Structure formats: C-alpha cells, structure tokens
Amino acid sequence: MTISEDTPEGGPEELRWKIDRLLEQMERDNAELERERRSHRATKQDLAEALDRSLNLTSRLTVGVLRKAGFTVEIELSNACDTCGEDYS
Numbered sequence: 001m002t003i004s005e006d007t008p009e010g011g012p013e014e015l016r017w018k019i020d021r022l023l024e025q026m027e028r029d030n031a032e033l034e035r036e037r038r039s040h041r042a043t044k045q046d047l048a049e050a051l052d053r054s055l056n057l058t059s060r061l062t063v064g065v066l067r068k069a070g071f072t073v074e075i076e077l078s079n080a081c082d083t084c085g086e087d088y089s
Helices: 012-060 063-068
Strands: none
C-alpha cells in the first residue's frame, strides 16, 4: 500500500482505513521482531551453555581419550618456565 499526498478516491475515510491497516501491520511486524529477538537470545544462551559443557568435558579428559573420541590433540611446549620466567631457547 502506498499513501500519496493526494486525497484518495474514497476520501478521508479510505485514507483513515489505509492508515489503520498500516498501523496494524506495524504492530504485527513489531511483535514478530520481538519473537525473533527472544529466539535469538535463547539460541545464543543455548550455544554458550553447550560450549561451556564441551570445554568442561574436554578439559577433564586425557589426550588418549580425546584422540579416541576423534579430536585432534596438539601439545605445545612453552619457551619459558612458568614459575621463574627463564627462557629455554
């Protein structure tokens, strides 16, 4: 629907009807947007919880168990001592 500056053929009543329909559509669109936002927030929360669970599980498993489960495990050694900071290079 478009509203022009000219008075429509149906007069002010038709214009009022068009405005009312547009307002109703806007209310429906706003309600749908809010539902989508709630859904998005819930999905983000579910993802964060799943990632936390995954990290908790994998941090407790040994390298052998992780490899058997199909994970690629890479172990990197530090170039410096964690306690004294001395460089191993």
